[in-house]
Amino acid sequence: xxxxxxxxxxxxxxxxxxxxxxxxxxxxxxxxxxxxxxxxxxxxxxxxxxxxxxxxxxxxxxxxxxxxxxxxxxxxx
Amino acid sequence: xxxxxxxxxxxxxxxxxxxxxxxxxxxxxxxxxxxxxxxxxxxxxxxxxxxxxxxxxxxxxxxxxxxxxxxxxxxxxxxxxxxxxxxxxxxxxxxxxxxxxxxxxxxxxxxxxxxxxxxxxxxxxxxxxxxxxxxxxxxxxxxxxxxxxxxxxxxxxxxxxxxxxxxxxxxxxxxxxxxxxxxxxxxxxxxxxxxxxxxxxxxxxxxxxxxxxxxxxxxxxxxxxxxxxxxxxxxxxxxxxxxxxxxxxxxxxxxxxxxxxxxxxxxxxxxxxxxxxxxxxxxxxxxxxxxxxxxxxxxxxxxxxxxxxxxxxxxxx
Numbered sequence: 248x249x250x251x252x253x254x255x256x257x258x259x260x261x262x263x264x265x266x267x268x269x270x271x272x273x274x275x276x277x278x279x280x281x282x283x284x285x286x287x288x289x290x291x292x293x294x295x296x297x298x299x300x301x302x303x304x305x306x307x308x309x310x311x312x313x314x315x316x317x318x319x320x321x322x323x324x
Numbered sequence: 325x326x327x328x329x330x331x332x333x334x335x336x337x338x339x340x341x342x343x344x345x346x347x348x349x350x351x352x353x354x355x356x357x358x359x360x361x362x363x364x365x366x367x368x369x370x371x372x373x374x375x376x377x378x379x380x381x382x383x384x385x386x387x388x389x390x391x392x393x394x395x396x397x398x399x400x401x402x403x404x405x406x407x408x409x410x411x412x413x414x415x416x417x418x419x420x421x422x423x424x425x426x427x428x429x430x431x432x433x434x435x436x437x438x439x440x441x442x443x444x445x446x447x448x449x450x451x452x453x454x455x456x457x458x459x460x461x462x463x464x465x466x467x468x469x470x471x472x473x474x475x476x477x478x479x480x481x482x483x484x485x486x487x488x489x490x491x492x493x494x495x496x497x498x499x500x501x502x503x504x505x506x507x508x509x510x511x512x513x514x515x516x517x518x519x520x521x522x523x524x525x526x527x528x529x530x531x532x533x534x535x536x537x538x539x540x541x542x543x544x545x546x547x548x549x550x551x552x553x554x555x556x557x558x559x560x561x562x563x564x565x566x567x568x569x570x571x572x573x574x575x576x577x578x579x580x581x582x583x584x585x586x587x588x589x590x591x592x593x594x595x596x597x598x599x600x601x602x603x604x605x606x607x608x609x610x611x612x613x614x615x616x617x618x619x620x621x622x623x624x625x626x627x628x629x630x631x632x633x634x635x636x637x638x639x640x641x
Contacts, residue, residue, distance in 0.1 A: 286360060286573045289534045293541060293577075305534040 253316045260294055261312070274313030291315075299323055326448040327441075328491025329641060330455075331389025332609035335380035336367035336482040336596070343477070350473035357477050362572020366480030366597030368465045373407050374483070378461035379420045381485035385457065385609075386421065389487035396487075397453035399427035400443055402436030402460040402601040404510065404630075405467065417459055433508075434568050434629025435499065436460055436601030437484070438637055441625075442499050448490050459485040462600040467510050469528035478571075479529075480597030484605025492640075495622070496554035498547055499635035507532045507539065508630040537574060543628040544578040547636035551624065555638045562588060562638075564617055568627035569593040569603035578626075600629065617641050 254274060262269035267281060278288050292303050295315065301322040309315055342365050343354040357363055369377075378401065386393060399414045406413030406429060414427035432439030437460045447453040464479035508531050514524035544567060552559065559565075565584050567575050569592050579589055590607045599606060604625050611617040621641045628634040 284360065285534060286537060286571075289537045290541075290573075290577055293538055305538060 253319050254312070256298070257295065257312060257316055257319070260298065261291065264291060264294065272312055274311060274316060276312045277310050278312075279310075295319060326445050326490065326492070326494055327456075327488045328493035329486055329608075329612075329639060330391060330489045331385045331387070331487040332605065332612045333381040333384025333386075333388065333485040334483065334606045334609040335377040335384070336480075336606075337369040337372045337377060339368050339370045340365050341368045341480075346477050349470060350476060352473045352477055360571075360573065361478060362575075362591075362593045363478065363597045364594045366595075367482055369463055369481045374403070374413060374461050374463040374481075375407050375416050375420065377481070377483040378413060378417055378459050378485075381461070381483040381605075381609075382417055382421055382457060382459050385485040385487045389489070391455050391487055391489070393421045393423040396423045396425045396455050396457050398425050398444070398447055398456045399423060400440045400456065400458050401427070401429045402432060402440045402458065403429055403462055404431055404433060404436075404600060405463070406461075409513075413461060414459070423457070432499075432601065432629075432633050432635075433631050434570065434598070434600045434603070435627040435631065435633040435635045437604045438497070438625060438627050438635035439499055439633065441488070441494075441637055442497055442635070444488050445494060445497060448488075454490050456488045457485065458488065458605070459483060460601040460605050462602045464529075464598070464600055467527065467529050469526065472528070474533065475529050475531060478598050480599050482596055482599035482602040482606055484602045484607075484609055486605055486608065495557070495638040495640055496551040497635070497637035498550050498554065500543070500547070500633065502632045504632045507535050507632065510630070537571070539632055540570060540574045540628045541577045541581070543632075543634035544574070544626050544636075545581050547628075547634055548578075548582060548624060548626050551626075551636040551638050557622065557638070559583060559588075561622055562624050563621035564588055564590050564611055565624045565626065566590040566604050566607045566611070568629065569596060569607070570598045570629070601627070612641075
């Protein structure tokens with residue numbers, strides 16, 4: 248999967264999760280920028296796990312949306 | 325299947341610890357605790373033993389059930405640590421209430437109450453019991469590092485009890501374990517053996533919150549779904565869902581996935597914090613006392629916790 252596709256899918260899911268404009272989300276956007284606390288991030292990660300059929304370790308540092316996109320791309324390969 | 329609830333009881337220590345009290349102990353705030361956990365206050369032991377509150381809950385459950393202590397066939401106590409390593413809390417309770425039946429403790433961590441119901445079911449199914457007392461009692465305040473702001477704000481002390489009698493109220497039950505000694509642990513006592521060369525850790529609770537959060541939401545969803553299937557009913561037929569009260573965000577995340585309405589959902593985390601295995605029977609008792617649960621109503625109990633363990637059951641009151 249190309250990471251641009253992944254980014255788009257991830258951005259759309261985030262937009263759905265919290266009423267945010269998907270177009271405003273880039274790889275550099277941090278969860279903090281979006282006003283997410285650590286448990287929001289976990290809930291999102293769980294949604295990504297379901298969507299992409301993977302298991303993401305949440306104890307590691309996932310700061311930006313790009314971090315998550317990279318992680319997803321690595322795991323679905 | 326096999327059993328029905330005939331009486332419930334609960335008890336907590338007197339002292340109520342607020343979030344603002346906690347700001348004097350550790351670097352935290354009411355806003356931080358409330359938004360991440362839903363907890364406002366919790367009961368913490370000062371001079372009460374665990375036996376004190378366990379017996380109070382047990383006696384209340386017995387009185388309401390109308391069953392004499394002498395008519396009990398078994399006492400199961402769910403606790404992670406009683407006042408003594410031996411005797412068991414269950415044996416102490418047996419003495420205090422004047423029962424004569426066998427009694428033992430079991431440790432299913434936060435899932436302990438469901439585990440105990442599963443054991444009770446087996447006793448009823450095997451024809452070995454008519455009346456069983458289950459007491460879930462936890463003194464989490466003794467297992468916490470009160471300098472760790474990540475964990476000491478989360479828990480409270482409390483006891484919940486229920487008398488079960490032979491009946492047909494248990495519609496489904498499921499328990500699970502997924503052994504793990506990293507995500508949620510409380511090291512045991514290390515003693516003072518001069519020969520021991522291994523580590524001597526403090527007996528404090530440690531938790532990798534984010535991974536536990538994931539486990540909890542997934543376990544709750546899977547267990548409730550399996551239990552509903554087993555019972556052959558839908559969530560619409562359920563009057564109340566009593567999830568283990570660990571974190572409001574866990575409860576909400578699982579409820580949303582399941583379409584559990586606010587009216588169906590039992591919540592006590594705001595007033596009790598996480599009382600481990602006592603959290604479900606405390607709320608069960610509240611709902612029976614208030615009349616929100618009446619004869620014929622269907623209640624779903626769902627728990628998850630250290631072990632890692634999880635479980636769910638469905639009972640028709």
